[in-house]
Amino acid sequence: MAQQDHSYVLTKDMMVRSRRNTQRGSTRSTRRSRGMAMLAQLALLTLCCALGSHALPPGIYREKVNQYDPVVVVTDMLFLSEDTFLYSEEFGLVHICQRSNGDLIKETYIDLTSVTDGGGNKGILDMQLDDDFENNQQVWIYYSRNTVSGPGDAAGDTNRVSRFTHHHNSGGLTSRLDINSEVVVWVDPEGYPDIPVSLHWHYGGQLTWGPDGKLYFSQGDKMIDPNWSSDITHFAGCIIRMNKDGTFPADNYGAQNGGAPGCWGANGLRSPWRTTWDLPTGRYIIGDVGGNDQDTAVEELHIYKPEMGFVNFGWPHCDGSNCEYTQPNNKYPVREWAHNGNAAAVIGGFVYRDTMLPPEFREAYFFADYGQGWMRYVKFDASGLNIIEDKLFDENPGPTTTMELAPDGSIWMANLYGEIYRYYSDYMEPTTPPATTAPDGATTEEPTTTTTTTTTTTTSTTTTTTTTTTTTTTTTPPGPAVRLYFEAVPADSVSHMRLDGKLVELPYVLDTYVDAYHIIEAIDDRCDTGSGNFFRFRGWSWGGPDRQIVRVNSVWRHWRLFYNNKDDPSQYNCYKLA
Structure with missing residues (x-):
């Protein structure tokens, strides 16, 4: 069995602030002061991420979006429009933001601090717009709910997935998410029974909509018993597939085989913090944080496709492809990298299919390492399963906590220090005007010239005069x-x-x-x-x-x-x- 050493600090584990005062009346300033103290303690752990030069590919630029308090830990970002986005803090606040004069202006979008059990690897885990948001105005939040107070343990705490109603109001920063509109769709039936605060790791987890309209989300092994990850009767360590009403599809592997009915088709995961669907290829891509023995542990990228049937990604018996235990359903990662004595934690991203960045980045999967402090991208062969390119994108973005693709095609990331960065390019996509209608109904044909000739003949008793008038009209339509x-x-x-x-x-x-x-x-x-x-x-x-x-x-x-x-x-x- 892969070695278990719970003293390590990885992924959100390294985003530690002191556990919030068990008295729910604790103020944000108290939490922030604790965060500052913990940030200082973490300085030695994150030397590998010390900010320095930022070598980027040619034509790629990086700008800092915000100047906010560095102890704010951003767990997720979500765009409502091209100029308005949300970001969540692990202790339960969600802000609605716009850019102004090089910084952010923000308002509280929803405050879940009174019911969120934040700290360690808990809190707001992810947010997602409903796949019919334009019509139903629903926003989904995956978070750790505090149900029972208990000093020194997580008595009764549990993961839940809820949806809330978005109120547009006057738009922009006036929009709010109604806390009283919460509809609890799923509650982890296993919860987090009486365990020490030091073991509050591997909670989750990302929400994504699949090609079948189902909601997919990941959950870690919760450090209750690592063997749960490879036990189909548990929700721990698996990808959960759920109907929008909270029921589970009958064709989930767990439902068909006497296991946890929500377990889709893959388990054996340790801490799948970020996952994504690449819908054009039908691939579900998982970033799974590896083990704690820094001399032997590896980080993992996995790819799952429904046609693979049920697969087990190995945890806790395997860490990457280093595995003495084999079974027919074992599936090794498509990419892995060793800790080599240093902290490491994969932050999964997305497949880039926009046009702002140059063509060499199209269909590349972007990901980062929180502990080692870099951002990379890989490209795959035609099967989508074998990596053929593996390149550095940013050698030092800081300890990344989450990544997001913006509507304009730029890449946004947030790090432990509360910094939000945006990667963009001046690249201009060459286009050939199509023979179809352009935006606003304008034609895309080349400019045309219409010449009209009018001849007038005047006759008198002595002379005949012919006058020719030519009128030229040029129409200039949209083009490149x-x-x-x-x-x-x-x-x-x-x-x-x-x-x-x-x-x-x-x-x-x-x-x-x-x-x-x-x-x-x-x-x-x-x-x-x-x-x-x-x-x-x-x-x-x-x-x-x-x-x-x-x-x-x-x-x-x-x-x-x-x-x-x-x-x-x-x-x-x-x-x-x-």
Whole structure:
């Protein structure tokens, strides 16, 4: 059996703050001061992650999104729209945020601190929008619920999956999640019976929607008995597949074989903190945190496909492919790496299929290591099961706790220090205008010229005069893609705009004019206000994010940017692309 040593600190295990005061009246400031003390204690453990230079692939940039208190431990991020996102803290707070002047403005979205048993590897584990969110406004939260107070143990505490109702209100930061709307969909029947605080690890867990509309989520071995992970009668150490009403599909392996009915088709997992469905390929990808013996332990990436049937990923009898115990259902990881005497903890990510980053990153799976402090990506062969490329993306992002793909195609990550970073690129996807209708109904055909000739003949008694009038009309439709970046630069309070990657200064600071409405238009060669053809493709109101990323198809090579203020509606500026 793989060695068990519960003194280690890994993945969320390294996000330790002192256990919250068992008196529920503890304040956030008390928890934060404890977090600062623990952060200092962890400094020696995270030397491998000490911030230094940040070597990134060519054309990839990294920016810090926030400047908040470094003891805030972000367990998950979730985008509601391109400019509004949520992040959760392990002790039960969820914030709704927007970017402004290089930092974040935030409000409390929901406060679950009074009912969340946070600390160690517990708390808010994950959030997910309902797969029909636009219609039902439901948000799902996977968290550790405190049901019974008990000093020194987790008496009665248990994992649960609940859904809550989102109230849009006036939009943006005014939106809230209604705590009184909670519908408890699943409660772990095994809970966390009377165990010491030092063993509060391996709780979970990520929520994902599968191709069949079922909800999938992961749960660790809970450190109650590691053998539970390979015992199909337990929910521990397995991937759980559930109907939206909390029942379990009859074709789950556990349901068909007298086991835990929610156990889908794979168990033998130790601490599957982050998992994801890659829907186009039907792969379920699992990042499983390895064992505690730093001289022999390994981190693991697993891939499961339903056609594999039931598989056991080996824990606790195997740590990676180092396994003396074999059985027909054993499945080794597709990638593993050794601790080599250092702390390590895999943070699973996602398969990148967007177009903001250059083509070499398409269909790559991004992941990180919390303990060793790097971010990497791998690419697979046609089967999707064998790695053919394995490259470093960021050598030092800090101890990553979670990763998220943003709607604009950028990659976001959060680390132990409460820092949120965004990775982006100035790459512009080359496009060939399709022979279909473009956005807003504009044609994508090449510009056409229509010539009309009118001949007029005038006859008199002495002469005949013929006059020919030619009228030419040029229609300029959208064409190749152009990406524009608008960003505030707080250091000098000047805004800039990137036009095809070229930085130009704007005549005003974005989002500083009350009641302003910022508009970007593609126009023809006439930049004077009130004249020239134009194609308006993006606008946003005051108070929105300071950075706008716009993709548009247009053969027009001039761009007009202006704001419309109620006191001065005429100010604008015009730029010409190279």
